[in-house]
Amino acid sequence: MGQLSLSYLVAAFLVLLATPERSPVSSAALPMAANASDATQYAAPPTLRNLSRTPHVVEVSLVAAPARLTLVPGKTTPVFAYNGHVPGPTLEVYEGDSVIVHFINELSEPTTVHWHGLHIPASQDGSPFQPIMPGARHDFTFRIAPGTAGTYWYHPHPDRRAGYQVAMGLYGAIIVRSAHDPIPASVHEKLLVLSDNRFDSSGSVAFADSGTPAALVDAENGREGNVLFVNGQVMPTISIRSGEVQRWRIINASAARVYRLSLDGAALIHVADDGGLFEHPERTREIVLANSDRVELLVRGDGAPGTRATLKVLPFDRYDPHTRPADWSRELDLLSLRYSDSTPVAPASIPTTLIHVPWLDTTHVAARRTLVLTQGMINGKTMDMNRVDFTGHVGTTEIWEIENIVPMHHPFHLHGFRFQVLDRNGVPETVPRWEDTIDIPGHESARIVVRFDDFPGKWMFHCHIMEHEDMGMMGVLLLE
Ligand code: C2O
Ligand code: CU
Ligand code: CU
Numbered sequence: 001m002g003q004l005s006l007s008y009l010v011a012a013f014l015v016l017l018a019t020p021e022r023s024p025v026s027s028a029a030l031p032m033a034a035n036a037s038d039a040t041q042y043a044a045p046p047t048l049r050n051l052s053r054t055p056h057v058v059e060v061s062l063v064a065a066p067a068r069l070t071l072v073p074g075k076t077t078p079v080f081a082y083n084g085h086v087p088g089p090t091l092e093v094y095e096g097d098s099v100i101v102h103f104i105n106e107l108s109e110p111t112t113v114h115w116h117g118l119h120i121p122a123s124q125d126g127s128p129f130q131p132i133m134p135g136a137r138h139d140f141t142f143r144i145a146p147g148t149a150g151t152y153w154y155h156p157h158p159d160r161r162a163g164y165q166v167a168m169g170l171y172g173a174i175i176v177r178s179a180h181d182p183i184p185a186s187v188h189e190k191l192l193v194l195s196d197n198r199f200d201s202s203g204s205v206a207f208a209d210s211g212t213p214a215a216l217v218d219a220e221n222g223r224e225g226n227v228l229f230v231n232g233q234v235m236p237t238i239s240i241r242s243g244e245v246q247r248w249r250i251i252n253a254s255a256a257r258v259y260r261l262s263l264d265g266a267a268l269i270h271v272a273d274d275g276g277l278f279e280h281p282e283r284t285r286e287i288v289l290a291n292s293d294r295v296e297l298l299v300r301g302d303g304a305p306g307t308r309a310t311l312k313v314l315p316f317d318r319y320d321p322h323t324r325p326a327d328w329s330r331e332l333d334l335l336s337l338r339y340s341d342s343t344p345v346a347p348a349s350i351p352t353t354l355i356h357v358p359w360l361d362t363t364h365v366a367a368r369r370t371l372v373l374t375q376g377m378i379n380g381k382t383m384d385m386n387r388v389d390f391t392g393h394v395g396t397t398e399i400w401e402i403e404n405i406v407p408m409h410h411p412f413h414l415h416g417f418r419f420q421v422l423d424r425n426g427v428p429e430t431v432p433r434w435e436d437t438i439d440i441p442g443h444e445s446a447r448i449v450v451r452f453d454d455f456p457g458k459w460m461f462h463c464h465i466m467e468h469e470d471m472g473m474m475g476v477l478l479l480e
Contacts, residue, residue: 042236042335044191045173046089058099060091062113064156064170065106072227072234075203079169080107086232087193087253088172091154093144095178101140105132111165114157115174116292117274117418117436119145122457122479125415128159128385129458148418149178150276150434151249151294153193159385163255163466167197167205167223171253176276182354183247183271187298190238191231192250192335194289196257198225220323220375220408222256222291222465228313230335237336240266240301242344247271248297252289255466258409258439259289259334260316265302265309266337271354272296275418275434279357281350288316290411290439291464300347303339311335318409318441320375359432360420360449366396373404373412373440373463373473382472388458389475397451407442410473413464419450437464452479 052059067081082088093099105111110133114126120142123130132138152174156165173193200206207223208214230236240246252259262285270282274294287295303309313332317324369390372379379389392398399422402412418434424446438446462474 040233040236042190042238043231043233044090045087045193045231046083046085048083048089048091052100056094056097058091058093058097059102060100061102061104062088063104063106064111064113067169069169071197071229071232072199072203075199077199077203077205079205080165081169082172086169087195088154088170090173090175090191092175092177095144095146095149095176097144099140099142099144103132103138103140105134105136105138107165108134109161110134110158111156111161111170112158113140113154114415115140115142115152115154117150117152117294118142118174118176119148119416119418119455121455122416122459125459126154126157127415127458127460128157131158144176148276149176149181150272150274151175151251151296153251153253153292153294155253160470163223163470164207166253166255166466167207171195173249173251175249182277182351183298184348184350187245187247187348189247189249192248193231193253194250194259194334195229195232195253196225197227197229199227217323219467219471221319221325222467224254224257224325228332228334235333235336237338239338239340240299241340241342242301242303242305243347244345245298245300245348245350248299249294250287250289250297251294252291254291256291258291258316258318260286260314261289261311261334262286262314263299263309263311263337265307267300267302269298269300269350270295271298273433274436277354277357278433279355279431280353286314288439290409290437291466292411292413292437293439298350299337301337301339303337305339305341305344307339309337309339311337320406320408320442357432357434360397360451362397362399362422362449364397365399367392367398369398369400371400371402371412371461371475373402373406373410375406375408376468376471376473378462378473378475381475383462383474383476387476388478390477392452392477392479394452394454394456394479397449399447399449401445401447402438402440403445404440404442409439409441410463410468411437411439411465412461413437414450414461414477415459416455417450417452417459419448422447422449456480
């Protein structure tokens, strides 16, 4: 950089410093200020304390309430928080555990708590059918299904207000462990809850004024923010030793941003998706997390002692060309990986077979359904709480063809039941994986197979771009 441009930047920086507290600072200035400090050490969210002494029972208390937190340096942000934290504390359980959540809604609006991806009864799902009124308490009770070890999350799901409440800070991780985890216990875990947000000059969470062009763009694209967070931290640093293998559980809790991640200077081994481990680990260079997706990666530190690497978000064109943001192709930094000065260690050896994942049996298929996604609608309809879109039966297997006929990607999510992707655009998938969300790119389609073993009731399916979901890109499956 030449002398002239550098001094120009310094001058601009001094002007910024001299700006009085209350004058409007463009929100674009915030991430720069935040990125300037690289002292933030990675920290996992707190864990929900188990109040029960009974083996295999996890009893926790969870309160949703307004709070004031520092999310961006030097500002206090009014938020909604679970137990005072953004992200909320992590629910950690084992397969087979009985879970009791004593929930209190201390917000001044109705909310729900949806246990995204968990296979639990419809009455405990925290769907829009079960609003919890301001000041009300509600106990959730469910059992963690055997064979479902994986990474999940919880978030509000009130009718038309999910996006707002998540943007205000309500989301947290769920880790379901297996007593027989094939990944060696010596592999240290890191939880990465990814989110983005935007703020006004006072530090408040910013939303476009309704009716403005900006609000229309948010409604179309889903709301993206210019500040990226990992566990509520901006650009934290994870320390690793050369040769060390870490297990990263990553959750995309963003309303609309898709994370296409790459990490130079480390080997990435993809071991799990939404519903748990794969049969075989897969070496990868990049990983894409659509909204509400989870992955588990083994990150093997291949860098030399004392060096650094950056976890980057690469451009991902999920947009309709008419509303594609001007800066969509910019690479963003998410997290810094710092190699300690210690001498390299021998990498932990990872089994080549993790667990057995069989294909679901498709010899008897009770129903084949077609879901056509357009901008904001499924099969030409928006959500109606009094309508049932599909009626299915417990004890049957169904195949759903999901077809996106518009340019924009829509991440499709089904509540309560994990599924397997059979094919995309007619091209068969080669290995079975458990998913509860699948991104359907513009003008593409996919077929999924789902087994309804138990749990009758009303189940939602929807686009997981929060704004689309809130505008009614959602339907109801009734299982009898
Ligand atoms: Cu993340 Cu309807 O859910
Ligand atoms: Cu869900
Ligand atoms: Cu959508």
